[in-house]
Amino acid sequence: xKRVYVNENRCLxxxxxxxxxxxxxxxxxxxxxxxxxxxxxxxxINVEDSGEIHFAVQCRHCNDTPCVKACITGALSxxxxxxxSIDTERCVGCYTCVxxxxxxxxxxxxxxxxxxxxxxxxxxxxAGGEPWCVKECINGAIVFEDRSKIL
Numbered sequence: 214x215k216r217v218y219v220n221e222n223r224c225l226x227x228x229x230x231x232x233x234x235x236x237x238x239x240x241x242x243x244x245x246x247x248x249x250x251x252x253x254x255x256x257x258i259n260v261e262d263s264g265e266i267h268f269a270v271q272c273r274h275c276n277d278t279p280c281v282k283a284c285i286t287g288a289l290s291x292x293x294x295x296x297x298s299i300d301t302e303r304c305v306g307c308y309t310c311v312x313x314x315x316x317x318x319x320x321x322x323x324x325x326x327x328x329x330x331x332x333x334x335x336x337x338x339x340a341g342g343e344p345w346c347v348k349e350c351i352n353g354a355i356v357f358e359d360r361s362k363i364l
Contacts, residue, residue: 214274214294214295214296214359214361215335215357215358215359216273216274216295216335216357216358216359216360217258217269217271217333217335217344217346217347217355217356217357218355218356218357218358218360219268219269219270219354219355219356220353220354220355220356221266221267221268221354222354223352223353223354224260224266224267224268224269224352224354224355225267225351225352225354226260226262226267227260227351227352228260229349229350229351230256230258230260230269230346230349230350230355231256231258231259231260231269231346232244232248232256233345233346233348233349234256234257234258234271234333234344234345234346235247235248235254235255235256236248236254236345237336237339237344237345237346238254238255238256238257238331238336238339239254240339241254253323253324255320255322255323255324255331257271257272257320257331257332257333257334258270258271258333258346259271269346269354269355270316270317270318271318271332271333271346272297272314272316272318272319272332272333272334273316273318274291274295274296274297274335275297275315276295278291278297279313279314279315280297280310280313280314280319280332281297281310282313283309283310283312283313284309284310285305285307285309286303286304286305286307287300287303288300288301288302288303288304288305288329289310296334296335296337297332297334298334298337298338299329299330299331299332299334301322301325301329304328304329304330306321306327306328306329306330308321308330310330311330314332318332318333319331319332320332335357343357344357
């Protein structure tokens, strides 16, 4: 399965991936509208800074999926390809998945008053193809590729 990977040696820490992610998931048709009209637009990727190294963190769609196993309602699921997704209609906001995610990639969705959670779903619901964080990374630090066959 293709996943998002980050080359921290190329990441500038510019946070543009966060803005493009927030736009892609805002439901708006322009980035200006996304941030002027949709004050709740939030990214599903976050740039971390540990001194001289910058790196973007997003859902890794783990093979062992601890978040899916911890979900008490079945709102989190994994498809045959390995994509972990959220059914917000089933989410009750217990935040067990937030506590279980080893990478801190599942966050409380503030858009609906914190009643559900959100995470990176590789832009399958809003853009198809390549995730926006990858398309718009100005330094090519974020890639979307299948590394399962690399030894």
